[in-house]
Amino acid sequence: MSTPVTKLVSLSGELKGELVEFAQQPCFGRHLTARLRAAGSSGLLDEGVAVRTVDHFALQHRFHDGTTVVERFVAQRRPPLTADERAMLLGWRNVVEGLFEVYRADGLDGTVVLHNLIDDLHYPVCSNMGSEALTVLEQGMFTYGRIVPVHPATGHWLVSGYLSPYPQSSGPDVAQAALQMATANPSLLHRNSDLSRRAWQMQAEDRAAFIEVFGSDLVILAPATAQEQLTEHHRRRLEATASAETGGMSAADSSPGAEELGRLPEDYMQADSIGLIYDEAEGLNYYLDFGRLDTLFADPALAGDHTHIAHLRAYLSDDTVSPLPLRRLVQRHPDGADAVFRTLLRKPGFSWTHDGEDLLRSRKKSFFQHETVPSFSVVGERLAELLRTPH
Known part of the structure; x- marks a missing residue:
C-alpha cells in the first residue's frame, strides 16, 4: 500500500463521519440508547463520555450474530468501499484504550508520540480533526482516550473519539487509575x-x-x-x-x-x-x-x-x-x-x-470471539515509577 499517511488520515475523517451516522440509524437505536444510559447512570453524560460511548458502540459492540456496527457498515456501504478503505475501517476494530503520557509532542507532521502506561508501548498518533486538535497536548502531560490504527499497513495511529488531557502534576493519580484499569481488564496489556x-x-x-x-x-x-x-x-x-x-x-x-x-x-x-x-x-x-x-x-x-x-x-x-x-x-x-x-x-x-x-x-x-488473556496484570517500569511517586 503506497497511499501516504496524511492522505489516509484525511480519508479516515470522511469515513468515520459516515460510520458514526450509520451507527445512529433507527435500527440501532435501542442498543445505542441502552449504552448511553448505562454510561450516564452515575451522573450527567458529558460530551467526552458520550463521544467515547458512541465510538465504542460503532467499533466494538457485538450483536447476537457476532457482527459489529463497523462490519455491517463495510458490507452495506454504497458505493462499495475500495480494498484499502475496507482494510482501514476493519482495522479500527483493533482499539487501544489507555492512559497515555505525552512522550513527544513536537512532530512537524502533526503527530504526537503517546506512551501507554498500561501496555508500556509507544504510539505515533494523528488526528483526523487536523493537527491543531493535538496542540493541547504538551510533552509530559497525560491523556485518557482511545486510538485505532490509521491503516493496518502503517505504524501510525488515530485518535478515535475524545481525548481527556491531564497536567503533568497529575502523574501519581493517573498512575493509580492506570493500575486500576490494568487490574480490572488484563486484556489491555495484550499488545505487549x-x-x-x-x-x-x-x-x-x-x-x-x-x-x-x-x-x-x-x-x-x-x-x-x-x-x-x-x-x-x-x-x-x-x-x-x-x-x-x-x-x-x-x-x-x-x-x-x-x-x-x-x-x-x-x-x-x-x-x-x-x-x-x-x-x-x-x-x-x-x-x-x-x-x-x-x-x-x-x-x-x-x-x-x-x-x-x-x-x-x-x-x-x-x-x-x-x-x-x-x-x-x-x-x-x-x-x-x-x-x-x-x-x-x-x-x-x-x-x-x-x-x-x-x-x-x-x-x-x-x-x-476473543483471545483468552491471563488474569494477572504486569505493569511497565514507567508506570511502576509513577506509582512510587509521592502525591
Missing part, C-alpha cells in the same frame, strides 16, 4: 508480548501455589472452608511476592492484604457449596452451588428433579459464565453427560462427543 508473557508466568505460578494449598485445580467446598483456604493461599502468595526480586511490578504489589483478597462475595457465603476451578488459561473462577451440578452429573437420574436441572440450565444460559465449568463437569463424569443434557435439552439423540462443542458455541458465543 513481554508483559503478556510475564503475566502468564505469574498466573502459572499462582495456579501451582493454589494446587499446593487445595490439592487440586478443582475443588468443591463449603463456603467457610473455601474462604479460609483462599485466605491462606493469598497469604502465601503475598509473602512470596514480598520476598521475590522482580524486574517490574505486578498489580498485586499495590493490592490489599490476604484477608481482603481472599474474601468471597456475600452471596457466595450463603451458598450450599462453592466450586473453585483454577484453569491454566482462564485463571481462578468461583461457581455457586457447584456441588449440586457435580452430584447431578454423577447421578443423571437427578435430572428429573427440577432444582438440579434448573441450576444447570442457568449455567448454560448465563452469558457471563464461560464453557469451562460445563467442560470440567463432563470430564469428571463422562458417563453421565449425555443423559443429563438429553433431559435438559429434550433431545434424546444428543451426544456430548458429537454435539457438545456446537452447543457451547451456540450458547456461549462471546467466549469464542
Whole structure:
C-alpha cells in the first residue's frame, strides 16, 4: 500500500463521519440508547463520555450474530468501499484504550508520540480533526482516550473519539487509575508480548501455589472452608511476592492484604457449596452451588428433579459464565453427560462427543470471539515509577 499517511488520515475523517451516522440509524437505536444510559447512570453524560460511548458502540459492540456496527457498515456501504478503505475501517476494530503520557509532542507532521502506561508501548498518533486538535497536548502531560490504527499497513495511529488531557502534576493519580484499569481488564496489556508473557508466568505460578494449598485445580467446598483456604493461599502468595526480586511490578504489589483478597462475595457465603476451578488459561473462577451440578452429573437420574436441572440450565444460559465449568463437569463424569443434557435439552439423540462443542458455541458465543488473556496484570517500569511517586 503506497497511499501516504496524511492522505489516509484525511480519508479516515470522511469515513468515520459516515460510520458514526450509520451507527445512529433507527435500527440501532435501542442498543445505542441502552449504552448511553448505562454510561450516564452515575451522573450527567458529558460530551467526552458520550463521544467515547458512541465510538465504542460503532467499533466494538457485538450483536447476537457476532457482527459489529463497523462490519455491517463495510458490507452495506454504497458505493462499495475500495480494498484499502475496507482494510482501514476493519482495522479500527483493533482499539487501544489507555492512559497515555505525552512522550513527544513536537512532530512537524502533526503527530504526537503517546506512551501507554498500561501496555508500556509507544504510539505515533494523528488526528483526523487536523493537527491543531493535538496542540493541547504538551510533552509530559497525560491523556485518557482511545486510538485505532490509521491503516493496518502503517505504524501510525488515530485518535478515535475524545481525548481527556491531564497536567503533568497529575502523574501519581493517573498512575493509580492506570493500575486500576490494568487490574480490572488484563486484556489491555495484550499488545505487549513481554508483559503478556510475564503475566502468564505469574498466573502459572499462582495456579501451582493454589494446587499446593487445595490439592487440586478443582475443588468443591463449603463456603467457610473455601474462604479460609483462599485466605491462606493469598497469604502465601503475598509473602512470596514480598520476598521475590522482580524486574517490574505486578498489580498485586499495590493490592490489599490476604484477608481482603481472599474474601468471597456475600452471596457466595450463603451458598450450599462453592466450586473453585483454577484453569491454566482462564485463571481462578468461583461457581455457586457447584456441588449440586457435580452430584447431578454423577447421578443423571437427578435430572428429573427440577432444582438440579434448573441450576444447570442457568449455567448454560448465563452469558457471563464461560464453557469451562460445563467442560470440567463432563470430564469428571463422562458417563453421565449425555443423559443429563438429553433431559435438559429434550433431545434424546444428543451426544456430548458429537454435539457438545456446537452447543457451547451456540450458547456461549462471546467466549469464542476473543483471545483468552491471563488474569494477572504486569505493569511497565514507567508506570511502576509513577506509582512510587509521592502525591
